[in-house]
Amino acid sequence: MESGGSADDLADLSLRACLIARDAAFNVRDLLTHSSRMAFLAIKECEKELDQIERQIDERLPAAITRVNELRARQLLSSLKTTTDLERIGDLVMSVALRVQDRRAKIPASDVRQLVEMATVLRDMLDLIHTGFSTLDLDCARKVLQMDKDIDRVCHSLFQKHLAETGPQGDTTGFEILLMAQALERAGDHTTNLAEDLYSLIEGRSLRHLPKKKASN
Numbered sequence: 723m724e725s726g727g728s729a730d731d732l733a734d735l736s737l738r739a740c741l742i743a744r745d746a747a748f749n750v751r752d753l754l755t756h757s758s759r760m761a762f763l764a765i766k767e768c769e770k771e772l773d774q775i776e777r778q779i780d781e782r783l784p785a786a787i788t789r790v791n792e793l794r795a796r797q798l799l800s801s802l803k804t805t806t807d808l809e810r811i812g813d814l815v816m817s818v819a820l821r822v823q824d825r826r827a828k829i830p831a832s833d834v835r836q837l838v839e840m841a842t843v844l845r846d847m848l849d850l851i852h853t854g855f856s857t858l859d860l861d862c863a864r865k866v867l868q869m870d871k872d873i874d875r876v877c878h879s880l881f882q883k884h885l886a887e888t889g890p891q892g893d894t895t896g897f898e899i900l901l902m903a904q905a906l907e908r909a910g911d912h913t914t915n916l917a918e919d920l921y922s923l924i925e926g927r928s929l930r931h932l933p934k935k936k937a938s939n
Contacts, residue, residue, distance in 0.1 A: 736804045740848060746769065748845045769888075776805045807910075814905040867917050
């Protein structure tokens with residue numbers, strides 16, 4: 723048997739997980755805009771698949787890593803870290819979907835626009851992550867690290883808006899919006915983790931261990 727076969731299988735699973743997480747983010751846009759039941763079910767299925775993939779890689783990695791050289795071992799460890807972050811992204815996106823699904827009142831249009839903007843950027847970041855790991859393209863990692871600032875900007879704007887508002891007593895709309903924005907912002911943070919892992923895989927060194935001033939450049 724070829725020693726790299728299992729490693730290739732695990733890498734393929736990791737890439738598939740990128741596409742699944744991307745699809746989950748895409749369906750959040752549809753759910754927010756159209757209150758689509760199909761979009762909610764699609765997000766739920768994405769979360770389930772991401773859980774399954776993380777479990778498969780976790781179970782199969784110990785045996786696979788004993789049969790490969792150092793470079794392939796590093797790639798396998800990257801696959802494990804990648805799927806762990808993607809599974810977290812799936813959980814966070816699902817938390818947004820559940821909040822949207824449980825709401826009786828419509829979310830204000832201005833809030834929908836900003837949440838959709840966050841979900842759209844997240845989807846594009848995950849698309850770049852998939853391309854980056856597929857082609858080992860360092861430029862994809864750089865773009866993702868820059869795009870995370872767009873998610874942070876919109877999240878900050880929503881927090882400024884809702885923390886300054888004084889709505890009717892018992893109205894939790896603002897609080898729910900902030901929880902959704904925070905979940906999408908955290909999903910963006912996990913995607914930047916993926917970009918850093920891609921950098922580490924290509925360059926052989928981690929951005930997280932570089933001096934902050936140097937890393938920011």
